[in-house]
Amino acid sequence: MRELRIHGRGGQGSVTAAELIAVAAFEGGVYSQAFPAFGVERRGAPVQAFVRFSDEKIRLRSQVYEPDYIIVQDSTLIRDVDVFRGMKEGGIAIVNTEKSIAATVPEGVKLIALDATRIALEILGVPITNTTLMGAFAAATGEIELPALEKALRARFPGSLGEKNVKAAVHAYNLVRGEA
Template sequence: MRELRIHGRGGQGSVTAAELIATAAFKSKVYSQAFPAFGVERRGAPVQAFVRFDDKKIRLRSQIYEPDYIIVQDSTLIKDVDVFSGLKEGGIAIINTEKDLEAGLPEGVKIIKIDATSIALEVLGLPIENTTLMGAFAAATGEIEMAAIEEALKERFPLPLAEKNIAAAKKAYEIVKGGSA
């Protein structure tokens, strides 16, 4: 089983991203599970969402404490929350940032930095980077196929909005695949 933990702030679409990633994984013929962890948080407060992937049915229902992957939607969370907690050695951390983050990063983990906010602003016209980070995740991990992301987005959003989100995800996918993230 492989596990993903998404760190974001309320209102950034972390829960939606987890649901869409799980849907895309299922469309890629993998069992998947997505769920949030939040209480009375409000817009802007730290939130987490989780996704599990496996080739067999998933019966585990606990939070994810030792993920293989993390997505950090807001790099300011790094100083406020231990986003790297439990991240397995050899794991992948995808961080939405244009800044240099060398200090305080864990060893033995692949760090992928991508300016998903700029991509979202350019393509969507809004700083909502959850679907952009889905493309980066697909490219970095191979857990989900880009075609499956497209299907999931078309199911979730009306066509014009789905097409914009697909374009943002594809742009991030190409940047990560090309190694310039």
């Protein structure tokens, strides 16, 4: 079983990202599970969402404490929350930032830093980075296939909004793969 923990702020789409990543993984033929962890927080408060991937049925229902992967939607969370807590050696951290943060990443964790906010603003017209970071996740980990992600995005966001979200995800995917 592989596990993903998503760190974001309320209103950034962390829960939606987890759900859509799980849907794309399931489309790709693996068992998946997505769920959030938040209480009465309001927009802007730190939130977490989790995804599990497995070739076998998933029976575990706890939060993800030792993730293989993390996505950080807002790099300011790094100073407020221990986003790298429990990261497995050889894990992958995908962080939305335009700054150098390599010094904050634990040894043995691969960092993929990209300015998802800029991409989202250019393509979507709003600084909502979740779909952009989903594309980066697909490219970095191989846990979800790009066509399955595109299908999940189009189902969730019909019409032109869906196409813009697909475009943002594909752009990030290509950046991470070195094809943009």
